[in-house]
Amino acid sequence: MTEFSKYMSLSLMFLLVSCTIISSGEARIRRYKWEAKYEYKSPDCYKKLVITINGRSPGPTIRATQGDTVIVELKNNLLTENLAIHWHRIRQIGTPWFDGSEGVTQCPILPGDTFTYEFVVDRAGTYLYHAHYGMQRDAGLYGSIRVALPDGKSEPFSYDYDRSIILTDWYHKSSYEQATGLSSIPFVWVGEPQSLLIQGKGRFNCSLPSVGAGLCNATSPECSPYVLTVVSGKTYRLRIGSLTSLSALSFEIEGHNMTVVEADGHFVEPFVVTRLFIYSGETYSVLVTANQDPSRNYWSTSKVVSRNSTTPNGLAIFNYYPNHPKKLPPTIPPRGPIWNDVGPRLNQSLALKSHRNFIQPPPKTSNRVIVLLNTQNRVNGNVRWSVNNVSYNHPHTPYLISLKENLQNSFDQTPPPEGYDDSNYDIYSVAPNVNGTTSNSIYRLQFNSTVDIILQNANSMNNNTSETHPWHLHGHDFWVLGHGKGKFNRSTDPKNYDLISPIMKNTVPVHPYGWTALRFRADNPGAWAFHCHIESHFFMGMGVVFEQGIDRVGKLPSSIYGCGDTKGLLRP
């Protein structure tokens, strides 16, 4: 038995053990039993505690077909720490309580508890899951969800094989250490990540003098590079998700073009790139044909862009069968683009259009326009991120329960601002209002109304610095109507909105000193977070919450209760 086939049969066995498929008419039930716990892992050769699912990080891939019901019985076997898992891009229509956002849609899952998530995957495509509590995502709790089209339907492109990878960045400090630094006075920034992982594998330089003895093992099999094995002449659909904590990435496969065909689960009017820019929370499918010299292997790399990062590039091996998967390519790995060239990134954002045969036209007008100015502020001595000078704080009681049970004291009932003083605000200067406020107030949207969101980027607290923020909306996709440079102009910019074939996404970047315009229908009853997907930024307050149609939300399951003001409300 070769190593590869051994690996494959082990993987298959694991899949059979951890996932039971129960057929029920047309749609099926995909049932998973997961155990989350801490284990020592060395994903980049450096040993640290990682939250694993069934012993793995990334966790098991969920595979389902459109219309299936996914049931995940999640046992929290962390010792003293709670848990919540978000099913990224699942809209949770009719089940807003299973979105997995602690503080928004549920109480956290206690150690020893088994919490059952149950939801329908109503659309095909490439999804993600990850922890959504504190900064736990950084501890390695994440994975892929792959939903196939139903029988008889097919994508508007063809390929021979289908592969999934997740790109992350990786810190050696625990999520506690990071969070404590971020909320300390003086502020301690998490810094640049120690490494970039491709499908959970990276490589840290163990010989650096700062490394404590016995912590780093460069020969650990856990940190051998990820290998994507291909057969010459075949075309691969490569599903790429990013769940970086901080970093915007450029991804490439040495010598191979990539045709972008899917973005956040939607078919894209195809376009070819040599480098794919991808932000935390996004997914893409690209088609790659193994059409280069098959006698060698190639590098596949991820590189930090948008920050002047010290983090070395992530490296994987694009392996032409039957070359040995560990045979290093004869070349120097591609260095990737320079970090501060915004042009190509903006161009990729602008190039993303709905596939012509799959256009879902947006409403031509909206009922409400909310402008969200993204700034860094200082609140009570802490460095925070703010939206319209309000820095978001999770309430103690999840909104969904507060709203449904009418617990008016559980969060600030004052509506947050609809915009900022855009006629006087200079987005190119350090925020003049460095004394922001914190709040857990929310935007209440009229059910079925159409809402436009303008993400307005600005200067951070450092001179000549504006960061890229990938904003992620729970419970919905949105149309991306436009991206622009500078300050959004309410009169002129909307005239250039793409109302013909805009792409739909759930995560979108707002580029440095730029703006991004989105439109969505408030048609999913519940309470939904909308936040920067950078783990530290959301932790520092860069988010808002939207309520809509709360009166249409069904009976909440008792399993989401148990914290804050919901403790006494539990009913047998």
Added chain:
Amino acid sequence: MTEFSKYMSLSLMFLLVSCTIISSGEARIRRYKWEAKYEYKSPDCYKKLVITINGRSPGPTIRATQGDTVIVELKNNLLTENLAIHWHRIRQIGTPWFDGSEGVTQCPILPGDTFTYEFVVDRAGTYLYHAHYGMQRDAGLYGSIRVALPDGKSEPFSYDYDRSIILTDWYHKSSYEQATGLSSIPFVWVGEPQSLLIQGKGRFNCSLPSVGAGLCNATSPECSPYVLTVVSGKTYRLRIGSLTSLSALSFEIEGHNMTVVEADGHFVEPFVVTRLFIYSGETYSVLVTANQDPSRNYWSTSKVVSRNSTTPNGLAIFNYYPNHPKKLPPTIPPRGPIWNDVGPRLNQSLALKSHRNFIQPPPKTSNRVIVLLNTQNRVNGNVRWSVNNVSYNHPHTPYLISLKENLQNSFDQTPPPEGYDDSNYDIYSVAPNVNGTTSNSIYRLQFNSTVDIILQNANSMNNNTSETHPWHLHGHDFWVLGHGKGKFNRSTDPKNYDLISPIMKNTVPVHPYGWTALRFRADNPGAWAFHCHIESHFFMGMGVVFEQGIDRVGKLPSSIYGCGDTKGLLRP
């Protein structure tokens, strides 16, 4: 303003802010508002995350007078981690739900929650408090409780000043890292502690090559040695508690005798020592007279005994005013006793007798004798500690609630064994039964019955090794009837029990290859843990639980509910 007076006035201010004393007739209410959170601290110069209370570790000292009610409003400001605090030696008569043992008497306190502990301190003496959840105590959540005699009553000894210190050992790994290693296969032992702390201050050698860059700062004021300032000719009551994670300690003050006058809150027939042996969970008061050359300072040291430890001795400065408190003594610090000389330790155990004027005579006979064999076993591949070959596991639902609400499925209803096969078991050999079992079954004691517990030590899983285990009983004191070497003999050994003036304690060591006999009255309705106070040993299963008079327990407060099978039982 001198540094010292600045420090004193700051401390005083802090005390006033954090403790409000409300007079109500004779007994008073002592109200504390505490916030627990993670902070970076360097108690031994090495920077790591510590759980602080109101910014401090050790936390604030609780001061009360016998009969007072202590109210602690504890806000959990950890990010994703729950909490519980045990009030060590408070019997919690009538309030068994505020004992603070997660899994036994309460559900854990969730992040963001404020839990109010409220209990009467019905006896004067020296007490402790500490986290009692997972291995959280190791993270630095601990402190002192000092309860004074009521007006008009006095101790059977006199002194000029009263001081409290807590001795601990200190690990650089987080409690998560320690716990993960202990529950891993292969087993990863926590190892010897990196340093010993005296009142939260120790000294790690920052120049060791294994230390990562930037983590250790030998000049940090946080790790300047603890200073006990004395005035020549005065006598000090020094209240010493041990909350070590692992280590048995010998404590001494260079050149000064100590007169032992209190043990675990009970007055002792005084005896003089030069070295005080103290085990985790114990408290002592010793009288020290500043009767040496006042022109210099002296060392005060703690040293690991009972293990061949690599941990350097803890060092504090016994400072004769007006010498500068930082003036180092001109001598080499005392090296302390050799680690494996059991004799002096056993002798101290045997010397502890009730003060002649404060004897509380034990019942002459008991209704039940439970023999608890302490062994190390392997259970499902894990290294565990066991009692009669049963390794204790916390249930998911606290016993107190399970018992009171009659939730029979919440824990194993089979009674655990009353003893072991003592006629055939060789306590000097590696446990033949290396395949123990885990259980969460409990001992149910008849209310008001008298129970004898024989702690029988034995060989661990390593040849010629038997460790010292300090066993701590919640909710009661017990009479220490005897200590012996070798295997307890049911026929002959009880004849030598001290039934005249045995000391009462709540924590008692069982020495290597020896036995310890205790007697207590099951007169406190509730569910009470009895366990080895070594943090890793209890985590590895070295404990039992006693139920008694559950039908006499009053209405449980709703605040202790919310986990496991109690979730649906919460009532508004």
